[in-house]
Amino acid sequence: MTVKTEGIIKIDKELCTGCRRCTGVCPVDAIEGEKGQPQTINVERCVLCGQCVQICSAYASAFDEDIAPREQKMEERNMLPSVKEPLFASYYTGHAPTVKKVLVNNSLFTMVQCAPAVRVAIAEEFGMPLGSLTPGKMAAALKKLGFNRVYDTNFTADLTIMEEGNELIKRVTEGGVLPMFTSCCPAWVKFIEQDYPELIPHLSSCKSPQQMAGALFKTYGAQVDGVDAAKVYSVSVMPCVCKKFECERPEMKDSGYRDVDVAITTRELAQLIKDAGIDFNGLPEEEFDKPLGTYTGAGTIFGATGGVMEAALRTAYELITKQEIPDVNLKLVRGVEGVRTADVKVGDLTLKVAVVAGLKNVIPVLEAIKAGKADFHFIEVMTCPVGCVSGGGQPKVLIPDEQANAYTNRTCNTYVHDENMEYRKSHNNPEIKKIYEKFLVEDNIHHLLHTKYTPRR
Amino acid sequence: MNTKLNSFVVADPRKCIGCKACELACAVVHADSDGKTVGTVETPIMPRLFLVKTAEVTMPIQCRHCEDAPCANACPVDAISQVDNKILINTEACVGCKTCMMACPFGAMDLVPKYKDGQVVTQNGLMSETEDGLVEKEVMLAHKCDLCVDQPNGPACIRVCPEKALELIVPKQVKRKRNVEAATNFLDSVKNFFD
């Protein structure tokens, strides 16, 4: 079975000059066309990472008469009419108008979640310095927009660690398929499904934090607020274009409904905030709502490459050794190199781990595994250059040589945020403890938080 | 007066891939907003160099900072002068007469609306007659390459070009380099002609 990816990422034939710089960043060579001619996207190959959207500089000139009018293009792209920013050849179809409609529909109970990487980038769209950290203003803005509950993907990031951590320990101790791959990056998952189906068993069965959150919103979340799950409308704000695809995967309805009804990007949220006339920079800091908005430092570093690994190790160490980890800052898995490996002593067991950033870099690793030449226990893979902070849905940097700067600042502030959190290990998150006591039990854990994958070849 | 020739930026059509990164960067560094991401751009992109893309050629075209700048000599209000070896427009003086656009043989001169803080600036007196009545008319200004006079690290177009296709030409240096190359290359052909 296949999921339609058509129309999520497109290249505007009128605007594309055929410079083909996008082919340089596409990890799966999905962009086809002659040099100097408009390019097209091979939807079978495309993993929807959106890096082509980030690099494209072929903008629509306001003074150019021989192209379709801006209004028409914005409609095609499903953008809010109030958006003023320039349009580029490579784009993704948005969902901001959908969300805007939902927010004025009183018959619905709206719940929103925000990915870790969004809070270190969204302020850029309001002229703040690159990588500014603004979780409080973001929460405030979401409440001002009218969401009934402002929850956080960081909570389910913590939850992912609990599940994935346990899964890893099981696989290692009871001899499961190793190495185990992380499964939070939907582009990576799609890539395995279409290019390396034989390695699917290596993928962690855990849903991504977005989908865990979705499933919980319409079950546990609905209970908490005593609302009818059918009336809950679940929105996610992601640094990622592929999340739009992930939430549309047919199987993602274990709550009995679409776990996530719609995913919008960081840029789209900024557009919604501007559209509503909210002065983002002037907003007071506000908290995320309990219980599904409470998170630890471990949850927030999911936004940076190596973050999932670091968070997992913090928890795994303490669960296995039953003693406190000497230093929570596991610098050995941080960095920007495409492939980083480390041996981590956990009690008398040495965990061999690898962290991969940039999908192209994973291929040699996968080939090594197929050839039986890689004896890792656990591998984190993120499709985008330095993880979600550099995602295809993140604010697009105007001057190319400032992009590296943006990525560094976003990453740094992600770790700054972690260091300033009261709790920095997922298993210490009080709401996580609570949800395992009050709601999660053997059987619903499995169908709400875990999933199966589909070979696409 | 020991005349130093004005430098200018020119692109190598063999290298240019037509990505428009130069146009974008040009517009951005000249905008009054200090936003760094696309979302912060609220005014139209108004570059001072222009990508030409046809079947024969792909390259951006911009001002050559002519020594006898036809635009300046054509300007009826002396709004264009040479400052520090650059041909610059004094926007305060410009009346939007478009003579410079007609005078420039490169099409390097443009006429664009004036924006301030993301808002188009309108004129005090002049109104436009439209179907919804009289509306204030925006201020229009002559618009051309200023060699990024306010940029600490030089012309943005050169900086951002992924193919390094743009180059700042310092005429006398180019001439000298070519002279030396020509002389050196000529050495070999000598014996075949003179001896």
Place this chain on the structure above:
Amino acid sequence: MNTFVVANPNKCIGCKACEIACAVAHLGTSVATAGFIDAPFSPRISLVRAEMVTMPIQCRQCDDAPCANACPVAAIVNQDNKIVVKPELCIGCKTCIVACPFGAIDVVPRCQNGKEQMQMSLNVITKEGKENKEVMVAHKCDLCAGRLGGPACVEVCPGDAFTLVKPEVINDSIKNKRLSSALDIIGK
């Protein structure tokens, strides 16, 4: 085929007499008295002192002149077997400088009878204030058109380094080369 002047580096002593003769020949005024000329010194030939060679470089009067083809205002034309700049058309855009592979073309103040011409309305603004800018024109070898005795550089060179290459000179030389290569083939 156009005529041009070229120098033999093996005879050049780098004395710059050609540069001076060129500048004087085009000055249109006497240089006999010391220190009374305001006109800038702008020869149409430049002596090159490079690592490997010392020799003057000047226009080759290319039959497919890149300078002319690059000129946006058609100020460079082919006239009496040479490439000529029409100063009244030139706008000093310097595109010809970029186009010429020899670096044989320059842009300099336009002088008439040793006096610089000023532009109508282009001003140069400096801290000292506003001043009119001199007319700048593309500047290249014109083979001393109209000068008795032909190109001044050829005439003045103490080393007899220059050759005035008329079409027949080239034709003769290539004829001879063809002959000798033919003879080489039959081994004579």
Place this chain on the structure above:
Amino acid sequence: MSGLGTAFGSGAMTNSIYEIDEMGPKDAIFAIGTNTTECHPIIGVKMLKAKARGIKLVVADPRKTDLARHADVWLRHRPGTDVALLNGLSYVILTEGLADETFIAERTENFEAFKEVAMRFTPEYTASITKVPAEKIIEAARIIAKADATASYYTMGITQHTTGVDNVLSVANVAMLTGNMGKSKGGVNPLRGQNNVQGACDMGALPNVYTGYQSVTNPDVKAKFEKAWNAQLSDKVGLTIPSVLNAITRDEVKILYVFGENPMRSDPDINHVEHCLKHLDCLIVQDIFLTETAEIADVVLPGVSYAEKDGTFSSTDRTVQRIRKAVEPKGKSLPDWQILRDIMKAMGYPADYSSAEDVFDEMRFLTPSYAGISYKRLENGGIPWPCPNENHPGTPILHIGKFSRGLGKFAPIEHREPAELPDEEYPLMLTTGRVVAHYHTGTMTRRSWGLNGAHPEESLEINPKDAEKLNIEDGDEISVTTRRGSLITKAQVTTRVPQGLTFITFHFTESPGNILTNSAADPVTQTPEFKVCSVKVKKLDFSDFGCQKRKIFRKKSSYIK
């Protein structure tokens, strides 16, 4: 002068420059310390044409001059190591049996003493001092010795050293060793640094001689001149320029009369020169323009240019030639002889000369080597002295059959290092010279539209490797500093100079090279070491100093107009 005097008995160029036109494939030219194509262009052209005819050319110069580029062998020796290089050449000639035994036996003396020293300069040892590869030294020696005739040419690159005389003697050694003296297309030929410098010396413009090198200490000569001039004359040798300056500071010289000379730019260590000249009671300057020296003079006497006067010039090869007035003198200016005549009259001496010819005739009757040269004869072209009588054709080649002093004298010379060598503080070596467009201190050429246009400003030649270390790019404004002074100029990054060496001229008053040079001089001739001193070079960060210099330049150039 003095070096060749010691070796041959005469200090002048031994052969005629016209011989170059007759040289062919069997002949050779050995040019050392001469940038002939730039400083003597006409002779340079002759050399290149001879080269085209197939002569062998050996050039010794630290800089890659145009002549060096055309050479069969180019010896790039370290500045100030000429003696070692020449001894090294002699070693090869001696050991390879290339020496002219008969010539040495019949025409020279002191050979053994010289040989003993020369035999220590093996190619390897010489290479270690001069940095010239041994095989090049051997190659050069063979060319010089094997040619039918080898003419040696040198200029200030040989003489302007603390070892100036030693250098000259060493050139003479090589010439005698190869039997190249007193024969056509051979000889030792010092090219004079300035027009008519030969004539000035011939006329006794030296501290120790009257006209034609007649010694002031010789009583007969003294008597002859006292009789002719009806005046008491001193028999004491006068002062050289450096000792004049020192005498001024000791109040032994109170009045100085300078003509056709610009010590404020042409002498080493200008700051010292200025101090001295300002210390004088009275400075009189006679020149055709207001030179830097004239600017500080008490009295300025307006002379006339070459085109405004009659007289003779003696060219570098001793050929006496007529020059004729082409235009009338401007304003109140007068020919030098008239100014001097009027001063003599004013001092009460009956100087009744009515023409340049009168002066010339008086001179030649008192000067054996000029005796046979008359204006009448000169109408048919120049005559090289010595010319003892009116039937004598003149002497294009000296020392035929016999040296002026009898036997040619070999000189055993040891290598001595220059007075000032690079160190931590002043890491680079500076050598000075000229460019083709300018003459001396530019008094005339800087005022010529064409010449000044062709070379409008000073620049310091510096090797790319050194420039890179100092992060200097071609055309950058730099400061050049020695222990004596500092100037501002532009960098000319070029491989013409080797790593460690820089080059500057002394033509440009706005960056006067001689503010840097060392006044340390040759012990015999007192010729200063213009060719070697040590400097430090720094890129200018648009300091006020830079602006200051630009101001000076503006002032200067407007003054030139």
